[in-house]
Amino acid sequence: MQRLKELFSEKIESTQKEVKDFIAAHGDTVIGEIKISQLYGGMRGMQALITETSKLDPAEGIRFRGYSIPELQEKLPKYPGGEQPLPEGIFYLMLYNELPDDDTVRRVSNNWARRAQIPPHVFKVIDALPMHTHPMTQFVVGIMALRTESEFKKAYRNGINKSEYWEPTYEDAMNLIARLPRVAAYIYRRMYHNGDHIEPDPSLDWSGNFAHMLGFDNEEFHELLRLYMTIHVDHEGGNVSAHTIHLVGSALSDAYQSFAAGMNGLAGPLHGLANQEVIRWIFAMRDELGGGLPSKEQIANYVRQTLNDGKVVPGFGHAVLRKTDPRYTAQRDFAQKHMPHDDLFQIVSRVYEVVPEILQETGKVKNPWPNVDAHSGQLLMHYGLTQYDFYTVLFGVSRSLGTLASLIWDRALGFPLERPGSTTTELLKEQYGKK
Ligand code: CMX
Numbered sequence: 001m002q003r004l005k006e007l008f009s010e011k012i013e014s015t016q017k018e019v020k021d022f023i024a025a026h027g028d029t030v031i032g033e034i035k036i037s038q039l040y041g042g043m044r045g046m047q048a049l050i051t052e053t054s055k056l057d058p059a060e061g062i063r064f065r066g067y068s069i070p071e072l073q074e075k076l077p078k079y080p081g082g083e084q085p086l087p088e089g090i091f092y093l094m095l096y097n098e099l100p101d102d103d104t105v106r107r108v109s110n111n112w113a114r115r116a117q118i119p120p121h122v123f124k125v126i127d128a129l130p131m132h133t134h135p136m137t138q139f140v141v142g143i144m145a146l147r148t149e150s151e152f153k154k155a156y157r158n159g160i161n162k163s164e165y166w167e168p169t170y171e172d173a174m175n176l177i178a179r180l181p182r183v184a185a186y187i188y189r190r191m192y193h194n195g196d197h198i199e200p201d202p203s204l205d206w207s208g209n210f211a212h213m214l215g216f217d218n219e220e221f222h223e224l225l226r227l228y229m230t231i232h233v234d235h236e237g238g239n240v241s242a243h244t245i246h247l248v249g250s251a252l253s254d255a256y257q258s259f260a261a262g263m264n265g266l267a268g269p270l271h272g273l274a275n276q277e278v279i280r281w282i283f284a285m286r287d288e289l290g291g292g293l294p295s296k297e298q299i300a301n302y303v304r305q306t307l308n309d310g311k312v313v314p315g316f317g318h319a320v321l322r323k324t325d326p327r328y329t330a331q332r333d334f335a336q337k338h339m340p341h342d343d344l345f346q347i348v349s350r351v352y353e354v355v356p357e358i359l360q361e362t363g364k365v366k367n368p369w370p371n372v373d374a375h376s377g378q379l380l381m382h383y384g385l386t387q388y389d390f391y392t393v394l395f396g397v398s399r400s401l402g403t404l405a406s407l408i409w410d411r412a413l414g415f416p417l418e419r420p421g422s423t424t425t426e427l428l429k430e431q432y433g434k435k
Contacts (some may be wrong), residue, residue, distance in 0.1 A: 146258050335375070
């Protein structure tokens with residue numbers, strides 16, 4: 001039986017040729033124009049990157065190598081007796097551009113379990129941080145401490161040929177993915193369970209083992225985590241975390257450095273941190289209203305107050321999406337099936353009924369609909385993972401699958417250093433301000 005790495009190496013040559021031929025034939029084709037407003041507006045709508053693993057459609061949402069989330073829920077292998085896809089499967093799909101069968105997914109699971117050993121200094125470095133250090137900061141520090149294991153760093157120092165860069169990148173990416181759940185669980189148990197750590201169970205799948213190390217052995221929670229780890233993997237290439245990982249990787253920084261950089265972006269409140277902010281926002285609203293299920297009118301007033309205070313309503317809006325995020329819908333379906341009467345789910349549902357209209361009324365919010373972060377916290381809360389400061393770490397563990405699959409392809413396709421140009425307002429005015 002071929003090793004997973006050999007299987008991947010066979011894909012490289014034909015893809016390299018495909019890309020090279022395409023550039024040779026169409027490299028001069030103009031695919032868009034840039035407006036001055038886009039330079040000041042966060043480059044919205046500019047196609048400026050190649051990311052093969054997924055593509056975001058404003059109306060339809062994310063597709064991974066062409067497959068939507070409902071399609072993947074149907075087609076990807078499941079844990080025995082389970083209904084949700086195994087994230088090992090979506091990783092395989094993104095990297096190999098092929099749907100895996102049950103056996104292949106088991107091999108990915110086993111491969112990661114074999115790589116999951118963490119050198120003891122990583123735990124010591126995390127333990128040196130004060131307990132009030134945000135979990136995302138601890139996570140980034142843990143990732144950087146893991147960098148002592150970098151294969152790329154070693155290979156580069158030994159003078160590796162550039163045509164082989166993908167190989168140590170593959171090793172680093174696979175090792176990092178395998179080790180992140182343990183690092184994340186370590187932070188969680190350290191902060192919230194008096195450092196009472198739980199040993200991994202390598203007989204479980206990657207998410208199941210992660211849930212186990214966090215301290216959750218309820219099979220329904222394992223299913224939730226499989227879904228969570230599948231839907232957060234990737235969101236094409238321009239979002240802050242994916243773009244950062246690609247950008248930093250383009251300097252031939254290794255997977256550890258690139259991924260840690262991206263995680264600092266994910267930790268921003270306009271990006272991944274929004275999932276903890278949603279819960280904080282809902283709890284603050286509930287506290288202000290004296291508990292219980294707020295009425296639609298009370299929620300509307302609270303939303304208006306949030307906007308009047310010059311704050312964003314977390315979990316709503318998106319830079320690309322213009323409809324309800326299918327990742328939100330997948331989580332809502334899960335809640336409807338497993339916890340239709342959960343108090344917090346009732347609030348989240350009511351918030352969904354109220355917020356879009358008010359955001360629309362502002363006349364400026366381009367997408368009034370909920371994104372992935374509007375729902376994830378409620379599901380975690382339901383099963384007792386109540387420490388919302390930790391939520392973005394879960395998002396980060398999942399994001400490793402898409403962004404590191406992309407990083408491997410960046411190296412396999414020999415993508416160059418990313419270095420766009422910048423200009424100044426003065427120069428723009430000189431060039432275009434007189435018309
Ligand atoms: N609440 C209040 N105002 C909002 C808003 C929201 N949820 N979403 C957008 N706006 C505002 C913007 O702040 C901006 O205001 P100004 O013109 O005063 O600066 C205006 O509406 C136009 O913004 P936009 O073009 O609609 O949105 P952007 O592409 O600039 O920003 C995003 C996208 C996600 C940062 C924004 O919608 C937001 O801040 N949402 C809340 C935070 C959030 O949920 N982030 C998670 C996104 C998903 C993820 O990455 O995990």
